Amino acid sequence: MTEPAPKTRIQKKNTGVILEAALDVFSQHGFRGATLDQIAQASGLSKPNLLYYFPSKEAIHISLLSGLMDTWLDPLRRLDPGGDPVDEIVGYVRLKLRMARDYPRESRLFANEIVQGAPRILDQIEGPLKALVDEKAAVIGGWAEAGRIAPHDPHHLIFSIWATTQHYADFDVQVRGILGGGADPFSEAEAFLTGFYRRALEPR
Structure with a gap:
């Protein structure tokens, strides 16, 4: 099978421009609400030019999601079985919250897909x-069985971390509307969530 020719500098640049524009459009409108015309307009390219790089709206969406999945899972991969259990899980909470802060469009893209x-x-x-x-649930379960953290269902612990951290990206307008004052909620959220999970995880 013949290997595809490597992309030129212009091709790489235009592909990046399209994906960046599509991320904006998909995160605002979801897959069903987004159109190729919207993505083309946001990218500053013509629709035929866009279709030269991606054959369909779905192809663009899949490309974004594939890259996102790898980025999104990286903090969980870093959970070290040899580390201090409470510090490892609280560190995971901190990383997930910072990803919600730094990648809100990606979080909303993923939420829309789910x-x-x-x-x-x-x-x-x-x-x-x-x-x-x-x-990683097996690692957390082993820590609990060894008495190194308080006993919690490890899968639901991971789900709860996803819910409490990604909330700040997916429901950003709601959070800021309730808190008011134009303040950035993430520093307060980090202090609250890391303290909350640390207290919940400390062995009794």
Whole structure:
């Protein structure tokens, strides 16, 4: 099978411009609400030029989601079985919250895909994502069995961390509307969540 020719500098640049524009459009409108015309307009390229790089709206969406999955899972991969259990889990909370702060569009893109039933990434969820979560849940379960952390269902502990951290990206308007004053909620959220999980995890 012939290897595809490497992309030129212009091709790499335009691909990046398209993906960046698509991230804005998809995170605002979801997959169903987004159109190729919107993405083309946001990228500053013509629709035929866009279709030269990606054959369809779905191809752009899948490209974004594939890159996102790898980035999104990296903090969980870093959970070190040889580290201090409470520090490792609290550190994971901190990393997930900082990702919500730094990558809000990516978080909303992923949330929109999940709400729609994950039609384009279900195989990744049931495959690599499940394998990684099961692996780290076994580590957390082992810590609990050894009395190094308070006993909690490890899968639901991971789910709760996802929910409490990604909330600040997915519901940013709600959070800022309630808190008011234009303040950045993330520093207060980090202090609250790291303290909350540390207290919940300390062995009794």
